[in-house]
Amino acid sequence: DTEVTQTPKHLVMGMTNKKSLKCEQHMGHRAMYWYKQKAKKPPELMFVYSYEKLSINESVPSRFSPECPNSSLLNLHLHALQPEDSALYLCASSQRGKNSPLHFGNGTRLTVT
Amino acid sequence: AQSVTQLGSHVSVSEGALVLLRCNYSSSVPPYLFWYVQYPNQGLQLLLKYTSAATLVKGINGFEAEFKKSETSFHLTKPSAHMSDAAEYFCAVSSLMDTGRRALTFGSGTRLQVQP
Numbered sequence: 044d045t046e047v048t049q050t051p052k053h054l055v056m057g058m059t060n061k062k063s064l065k066c067e068q069h070m071g072h073r074a075m076y077w078y079k080q081k082a083k084k085p086p087e088l089m090f091v092y093s094y095e096k097l098s099i100n101e102s103v104p105s106r107f108s109p110e111c112p113n114s115s116l117l118n119l120h121l122h123a124l125q126p127e128d129s130a131l132y133l134c135a136s137s138q139r140g141k142n143s144p145l146h147f148g149n150g151t152r153l154t155v156t
Numbered sequence: 157a158q159s160v161t162q163l164g165s166h167v168s169v170s171e172g173a174l175v176l177l178r179c180n181y182s183s184s185v186p187p188y189l190f191w192y193v194q195y196p197n198q199g200l201q202l203l204l205k206y207t208s209a210a211t212l213v214k215g216i217n218g219f220e221a222e223f224k225k226s227e228t229s230f231h232l233t234k235p236s237a238h239m240s241d242a243a244e245y246f247c248a249v250s251s252l253m254d255t256g257r258r259a260l261t262f263g264s265g266t267r268l269q270v271q272p
Contacts, residue, residue, distance in 0.1 A: 047199070076259065085246055085262035086200070098257045133199055141250055142188045142207060145260055147199035 046070055047148035049134050055154045058124060064151045066117040066134030075117040076145060077109060078133040086133055092117060093139070124155045158183045158251045160230075162263035170271050175234040177266045179221075179247030182228070188250035189230045190260065191221055195243045203245075206230060217241070242270045 047068045056062050066075065074093050078086035091099035092111040100109075106128075108120040117134055131152050135145040163178040181187045189206040204215025211223045221232045232245065247263040 049199075083265075085265050088259050088261070091257060091259055093257065099253055099259060101253075135200075141258060142205065144190055144202045144205050145200075147192075147201070149197075149199040152197075 047134055047136055047146050049132075049148035049151050051151060052149070053152045053154075055156060056121065056124065057156055058126070060124075061120070061122045063121065064119040064132055064134075064153075066119075066148055067115055068136040068146070069115055070136060070146065071114075072136035072138055072146070073114060074137045074139060074143075075111060076135040076137075077117070077119055078135065078147075080131040080133055080150070082130075090119075121153075124153075126155050129153055129155045158187055158249045159261060160189070160247045160249045160263040162245075162247050162266050164266055165264065166267050166269065168269040168271060169237045171239055172236050175219075175232070175237045175241065175268065177232040177245050177247075177268065179230045179232065179263060180228050181230060181247075181249055183249070187230075189221075189223070190248040190250075191215065191219070191230075191232050192246045192248060192262075193217075193243050194246065194265075200246065203232070237268075237270045239270050239272065242268055244268075 050065045077089040080086045089103045090109045095111045106123050110118040131150045133150045134148045137143045137145045161180045191203040192200040194200045204213045214220045219234045248260045251261040
């Protein structure tokens with residue numbers, strides 16, 4: 044069982060829809076991450092939040108909008124996505140520190156039609 | 157930013173055979189290295205991490221990795237493969253990003269197949 048919970052597990056949305064991905068952890072971690080993973084590729088970093096503040100945005104298009112309402116929750120708001128945005132979206136959390144591993148959720152499989 | 161290179165996108169072994177998955181890092185300073193495993197339709201699970209306390213690191217599920225500075229390598233091994241080991245394996249390094257913050261950067265991955 045994973046300690047990082049992501050909902051929904053699967054999401055199908057049209058290009059004009061607005062949807063949100065949710066992530067929750069209760070390990071007391073103060074860093075949270077969004078990664079995007081295309082089929083047969085490694086995860087690619089999108090955003091990092093540290094102490095509920097956005098600390099890294101890897102030049103992600105504005106149709107992806109992250110939000111960290113509190114230290115346990117991380118959201119990714121989606122609007123006007125393109126079919127090429129279809130992917131597995133992974134949330135992760137970690138303690139602060141150079142050698143702290145990331146703990147991943149099982150991801151949300153997003154399909155944009 | 158630091159990076160890792162995984163040699164071999166696919167590795168196939170027989171059940172009971174040695175597993176060797178290769179990872180080389182590019183770094184002039186001590187790297188912070190990790191191995192993760194991803195089973196189909198799941199997230200990534202930490203197998204082990206390099207802490208600099210020991211060059212041979214033991215992880216979960218019988219896996220271990222040896223840090224070799226002279227070869228800039230951190231290869232993953234398991235003495236005897238099980239069918240349940242079939243998965244995608246990622247080597248990763250904690251990289252300092254342009255913002256001064258750290259995040260994990262992953263290698264391209266190696267798919268391990270285990271033949272009965």
